[in-house]
Amino acid sequence: xxxxxxxxxxxxxxxxxxxxxxxxxxxxxxxxxxxxxxxxxxxxxxxxxxxxxxxxxxxxxxxxxxxxxxxxxxxxxxxxxxxxxxxxxxxxxxxxxxxxxxxxxxxxxxxxxxxxxxxxxxxxxxxxxxxxxxxxxxxxxxxxxx
Amino acid sequence: xxxxxxxxxxxxxxxxxxxxxxxxxxxxxxxxxxxxxxxxxxxxxxxxxxxxxxxxxxxxxxxxxxxxxxxxxxxxxxxxxxxxxxxxxxxxxxxxxxxxxxxxxxxxxxxxxxxxxxxxxxxxxxxxxxxxxxxxxxxxxxxxxxxxxxxxxxxxxxxxxxxxxxxxxxxxxxxxxxxxxxxxxxxxxxxxxxxxxxxxxxxxxxxxxxxxxxxxxxxxxxxxxxxxxxxxxxxxxxxxxxxxxxxxxxxxxxxxxxxxxxxxxxxxxxxxxxxxxxxxxxxxxxxxxxxxxxxxxxxxxxxxxxxxxxxxxxxxxxxxxxxxxxxxxxxxxxxxxxxxxxxxxxxxxxxxxxxxxxxxxxxxxxxxxxxxxxxxxxxxxxxxxxxxxxxxxxxxxxxxxxxxxxxxxxxxxxxxxxxxxxxxxxxxxxxxxxxxxxxxxxxxxxxxxxxxxxxxxxxxxxxxxxxxxxxxxxxxxxxxxxxxxx
Amino acid sequence: xxxxxxxxxxxxxxxxxxxxxxxxxxxxxxxxxxxxxxxxxxxxxxxxxxxxxxxxxxxxxxxxxxxxxxxxxxxxxxxxxxxxxxxxxxxxxxxx
Numbered sequence: 001x002x003x004x005x006x007x008x009x010x011x012x013x014x015x016x017x018x019x020x021x022x023x024x025x026x027x028x029x030x031x032x033x034x035x036x037x038x039x040x041x042x043x044x045x046x047x048x049x050x051x052x053x054x055x056x057x058x059x060x061x062x063x064x065x066x067x068x069x070x071x072x073x074x075x076x077x078x079x080x081x082x083x084x085x086x087x088x089x090x091x092x093x094x095x096x097x098x099x100x101x102x103x104x105x106x107x108x109x110x111x112x113x114x115x116x117x118x119x120x121x122x123x124x125x126x127x128x129x130x131x132x133x134x135x136x137x138x139x140x141x142x143x144x145x146x
Numbered sequence: 147x148x149x150x151x152x153x154x155x156x157x158x159x160x161x162x163x164x165x166x167x168x169x170x171x172x173x174x175x176x177x178x179x180x181x182x183x184x185x186x187x188x189x190x191x192x193x194x195x196x197x198x199x200x201x202x203x204x205x206x207x208x209x210x211x212x213x214x215x216x217x218x219x220x221x222x223x224x225x226x227x228x229x230x231x232x233x234x235x236x237x238x239x240x241x242x243x244x245x246x247x248x249x250x251x252x253x254x255x256x257x258x259x260x261x262x263x264x265x266x267x268x269x270x271x272x273x274x275x276x277x278x279x280x281x282x283x284x285x286x287x288x289x290x291x292x293x294x295x296x297x298x299x300x301x302x303x304x305x306x307x308x309x310x311x312x313x314x315x316x317x318x319x320x321x322x323x324x325x326x327x328x329x330x331x332x333x334x335x336x337x338x339x340x341x342x343x344x345x346x347x348x349x350x351x352x353x354x355x356x357x358x359x360x361x362x363x364x365x366x367x368x369x370x371x372x373x374x375x376x377x378x379x380x381x382x383x384x385x386x387x388x389x390x391x392x393x394x395x396x397x398x399x400x401x402x403x404x405x406x407x408x409x410x411x412x413x414x415x416x417x418x419x420x421x422x423x424x425x426x427x428x429x430x431x432x433x434x435x436x437x438x439x440x441x442x443x444x445x446x447x448x449x450x451x452x453x454x455x456x457x458x459x460x461x462x463x464x465x466x467x468x469x470x471x472x473x474x475x476x477x478x479x480x481x482x483x484x485x486x487x488x489x490x491x492x493x494x495x496x497x498x499x500x501x502x503x504x505x506x507x508x509x510x511x512x513x514x515x516x517x518x519x520x521x522x523x524x525x526x527x528x529x530x531x532x533x534x535x536x537x538x539x540x541x542x543x544x545x546x547x548x549x550x551x552x553x554x555x556x557x558x559x560x561x562x563x564x565x566x567x568x569x570x571x572x573x574x575x576x577x578x579x580x581x582x583x584x585x586x587x588x589x590x591x592x593x594x595x596x597x598x599x600x601x602x603x604x605x606x607x608x609x610x611x612x613x614x615x616x617x618x619x620x621x622x623x624x625x626x627x628x629x630x631x632x
Numbered sequence: 633x634x635x636x637x638x639x640x641x642x643x644x645x646x647x648x649x650x651x652x653x654x655x656x657x658x659x660x661x662x663x664x665x666x667x668x669x670x671x672x673x674x675x676x677x678x679x680x681x682x683x684x685x686x687x688x689x690x691x692x693x694x695x696x697x698x699x700x701x702x703x704x705x706x707x708x709x710x711x712x713x714x715x716x717x718x719x720x721x722x723x724x725x726x727x728x
Contacts, residue, residue: 017399024406068391097394100387100467118398121453122405125398192721249723251666251712252677255705257728259671262702283702291703294672302674306721 009035011064012044025129041072067096082111164339171331178324186317192310196303202242207296209236214289216271229273263288386466390459397452404448411441461588468595473514475624480508484543487522498530499538508545509552512623517596524589525616529558531583552622557615563608600624663689667706686727
């Protein structure tokens with residue numbers, strides 16, 4: 001990676017179990033980037049849009065987003081991110097239990113980069129996360145604010 | 147709103163009464179005209195008859211007067227032929243008079259006197275002898291008598307003519323009365339008919355208006371009801387969708403951490419092997435069993451249960467999606483569609499040694515292709531799946547039109563369904579008979595949901611060990627209003 | 633519904649009455665003797681008692697007119713219409 005600053009992973013996931021499983025698998029895939037976990041949409045948005053905690057200062061970010069959040073829908077967060085000129089290039093990986101075609105379509109329309117269904121089958125789940133690791137290693141994460 | 151639909155019916159009865167009355171009046175006119183005509187004819191005949199009688203009377207008188215003029219003997223000798231002619235004429239006149247007045251006792255009573263007069267005159271002129279005169283009555287002053295008598299006879303006939311004429315006038319009068327009455331009756335009937343027709347039409351218009359109003363109300367009610375149902379249905383679908391997703395979310399955890407547990411158990415197993423080899427004295431009794439049997443067994447059960455639960459949730463999800471899928475009806479050649487469905491299941495059918503017979507001339511329907519394919523493939527699949535083990539499955543698909551619907555029958559010779567389970571098999575997650583085949587009990591529930599959505603119905607006939615027949619009734623022409631909100 | 637048939641019946645009855653009112657012919661099989669005192673005028677004749685047969689009537693009438701004058705006469709008749717203007721016509725049968 002040509003980028004000198006390490007990529008920060010921002011995980012917005014209300015289910016702590018899911019968060020833990022995702023983290024475990026990310027680590028197992030050999031990715032040691034810092035993971036910043038938010039268990040609700042409000043806190044995540046505050047972090048993302050608060051100039052004080054501007055992710056630009058902490059280097060590029062990648063967002064792992066769950067669609068089913070208790071306080072707001074994941075698609076709302078996604079659209080807010082993609083509407084923001086400073087954040088709209090930030091890659092967003094949607095990770096959710098939904099495999100509804102309409103919803104997937106909607107996420108891609110809003111500008112999500114990757115859509116991963118959380119399968120109940122754990123092996124597939126682990127596979128998906130490993131693929132995510134592969135994805136992390138090949139994408140060019142743009143510098144925030146750039 | 148109360149609709150009096152009986153009014154037009156009673157009006158119709160009145161109507162028929164009117165028409166009947168009109169016909170009766172007409173028949174009355176024709177009948178009485180005929181009767182009066184014959185009566186008139188009879189009177190006219192009577193008048194003519196009286197004239198005839200009168201003529202005979204004068205012929206009689208003239209003949210007798212002529213005969214009376216033969217006063218001298220030589221006249222009789224010289225004009226014997228003439229006398230003979232008058233005698234013949236006289237006799238025929240008397241005979242005609244007799245026959246013509248055979249209905250009149252008075253004229254008949256005069257006949258003997260006439261004959262006596264004749265005889266007297268003949269004797270007086272010497273045309274007959276005293277012997278020939280015989281027992282006849284003697285008449286004094288025969289010519290005077292003749293005068294008076296003929297006048298009386300003519301008077302009688304005149305009087306008859308007179309009263310026959312009066313009778314004719316009376317009949318004519320009667321005829322006019324009947325004609326007038328019938329005409330009046332016809333006018334009254336026509337009037338009443340007109341009035342009742344008007345009322346009938348008015349009532350019809352009114353009831354049509356009322357019906358239209360009621361219909362409009364009904365339509366509104368139906369629309370409201372449909373909207374309600376659609377809303378409820380939509381909510382139900384959303385509910386099913388949310389439930390399936392929110393159920394799935396913890397399941398991911400269960401599954402994931404079970405896998406983690408499995409990994410840990412494997413790790414533990416390795417440690418156990420290591421410990422057994424290096425420090426067996428540190429092991430508690432029963433540790434081997436715990437790690438090598440109990441833990442893997444528990445994990446196995448958790449795993450299979452979660453997998454099953456996942457399948458069930460998927461089934462609910464699938465059903466809820468089925469309800470929200472947009473239907474696009476097209477004309478379907480059922481022979482071809484069934485052929486395609488059977489072709490797609492060729493492999494399975496061959497494996498089971500199944501024979502699938504599609505009867506020719508299946509009805510064409512206007513419906514959603516995917517839905518029909520789904521229904522048919524589900525039914526055929528079931529027929530193959532639940533076969534009687536000791537015989538190869540034979541599946542027969544027939545179709546015919548019944549009114550506005552097409553009826554398809556999928557009949558098999560499979561293991562059959564217990565009559566007690568006829569309703570149950572269509573329920574979600576419910577199955578019937580030995581649970582020796584894989585499946586979640588979704589197929590028929592799905593089929594029924596789709597069939598209902600198409601506005602059709604599905605029935606089941608079956609006998610255990612003999613076979614089952616699914617009877618599918620689908621509208622020939624799908625329309626959105628017709629379909630039930632499923 | 634109830635008006636029709638009633639009216640029809642009334643009309644029919646009226647027709648029959650109109651048609652039949654002039655058709656009375658009296659008793660058909662009873663004979664009466666008609667005796668006329670003077671045949672030279674059209675005075676109403678005398679009517680005998682009824683007889684069962686024409687023969688009976690004739691004999692009775694002959695007995696009655698045995699001594700009568702030349703200008704009198706009789707006839708037996710049956711089925712006559714009632715006399716009008718003193719004239720009797722339209723008898724079904726007249727014998728003498």
